[in-house]
Amino acid sequence: MFDAVILHGGGSKVRTDLKIKVWKLLSETDVIFGQGAARQLDSDNFRSWEVAGNSHVDQQFIASRAQLLSRDGNPVAPGFTPGLLGGRNSSDAASQVADAKRFTNAIAAGANPCDQPTYSDVPFYQVMAAALDHLALWVKDGKPPPIAPPIDATSVVPPAVMARDANGNSLGGGIRLAAIAVPLAMNSGQNTGPGFCWLYGSHVEFDQAKLAFLYPTHASYVAAVREVMEKNFKAGYILRPEADATIAAAEHSAVRRP
Template sequence: MTMTVMARWRTRRRRIATTTVAALLTVTAAGVAQLATDSAAQAATPSAASPTVTGPVTGGKGVPVVGATAFDLGKVGYRQSEYFLAGSATAYQASGTLGSDGKWTVTPAATAPYTTRIVVNRPADAKKFNGTVVVEWLNVSAGYDGAPDWTAAHNQLIRDGYAWVGVSAQAVGLNATKNADPDRYQALSHPGDSYSYDIFSQTGQAVRKSAATVLGGLKPKKVLGDGESQSAFRLTTYVNAIHPLVNVYDGYLLHSRAGTASALSQAPERPDIAAPAVVRIRPDLAVPVLTFQTETDLPTGLLGYVDARQDDTNRFRLWEVAGTAHADAYTIGIGATDVGDGQGSVAAFNALRNPPTGAAGFSCAKPINAGEQQYVLQTAFSQLNRWVTTGQAPSKAPRLQIANNAYVLDANGNVKGGIRTPAVDAPVAKLSGLGQDTGSSPFCALFGTTVPFTPAQLHALYPSHDAFVAAWMKAATSAVNAGFILPADAKPLVAAAASSTVPE
């Protein structure tokens, strides 16, 4: 980075910090009154059953089986442990129609015994714990337990001192875990996914009631429910149907959900009770929900969330992020080894110029999306936590522009509207959540595409390297001021661009 550009960036950083602090301190009297009202509405004691907690689990191959980050958490001041949760889980049945408005009424049905596991990542130093626990519904779309949101957002979670809990809520993930290490997990038993909702409730209850064991003595103040992709489909059902009964979680982040939701109950263990084709978040929920969507998630014919869009309220926010895909280069590769030292940001920027076609054992026909949604997702966690702790709602976001079920594109081929990042506002590639050839794998449809600009295109946009860095910096500053990128992420984001050779 040249001295001139660096000086400008330092000046802008000071302005960003000043603006951000001022924004954080601005809570209107009406907002405080609303917070008091909402706090009273949420005052009911969480009422899920408390499972028996045993552990920490040892033996077998010596480490928890979960698709997540691969570096030693001790290097970043964290420690990992694993526990078994056992109890009796409840399935649910509908009382009346499950409507598109999400205002569902359900009642308990059958019960069945279960033993599942949770993986816990927490600060080694109790003084660094910020009081919030994120419980991620581990994703089973690949046939095993994965933690896509921990992988994508771990730098922010670690930086701010969250505890994270990943739970094997579904049978496919638990059985795959058991098969991967039979000696360690021989006690695990899952009665079927109709019982997954109560298993998720009981996990949150264990975090609250058995914190001395689960969190090593850390005292949680807030507990957030989180899930990506299929897990977000199930959390949509959970929020609408189960949360009002048990009141375990203080807020939710639903990442890349579909327009519909998962079944409330399903064969073979219970009768099928499917969700309607379009499902919105119930409007009378007493806790916040932030729904985070990529370009892949909206179009009809794919996940179809466009049909379930709803307006922002004092309890709901919808974030749609331009240039992003349901899964991407960071989540399946870079994120696993990113320890937050800036090298992950360099690798993420380089992926825009030289995008991979997949990862080990997985390849698509075209280069996959490298749209850097991880920065916005980290902000989503930060703003959701601020929402549940102070009452200050996240920034309102513009919607992605769609006409005739197709995205409206700018002159560079990137979508208009939505949350903007430097990757689309100072672009070095055409980014999309669509356009992948699915012949190599049906999962490839979720990975979108990246088409790097040619040298001629880059030189037409940026006559010099300083011009490019200045444009990238301007876009980063705009995203920070809009509340969609954290100031702590802006520095490595800009430094990565400055270390590049754009325009080649």
């Protein structure tokens, strides 16, 4: 017997007659590849949060996975990227095998097998931590979690078309952490290429000229990060430790220092 379930990225529309709490916690990738078309209204027993700019497999996921495998005696080869099959462009077994060969050959050569640099650095885990706390209160005390807006899209027919700014980042909507609201890079839930490249999203750092245009000074960058993270904390989308850690990281960063 379950009192509640959190679904990370999967499933079609949730039945409305369920008596348990069901929460969909979605990356931008998930919205693009099906969850945008499966959106439904929040209710007494259903929530859906979408994290703008995050990829289904992100930088924190890869780092944590490597640590776990190393701990368990299964170290990850340098440069390894999980996912040998499953390419969205593979329509048959032969094509999937060809995709797998392209993927593994690129890794063996020390190259990125995907068409863009991989792995968003928008920290999905920060939102997950808050969701778990809210879920416990929802079940035990009946306190409903906050509602979050969906990520802006011009079409939700898979693959959904996200509304994007001139830098390629999500234009609006969704839970917007500092990495997307005060960006130092293009972070997207999209990528193309063989294997599971479609799950890896993309991350392209801004050059110094772009940073200078966005943030006149180091202090202005830190102030913008602080404002965004305090807003997210007050909205209930993150916890205090994650807000403080992100602000501290901005304070100690080299962004726009003289």
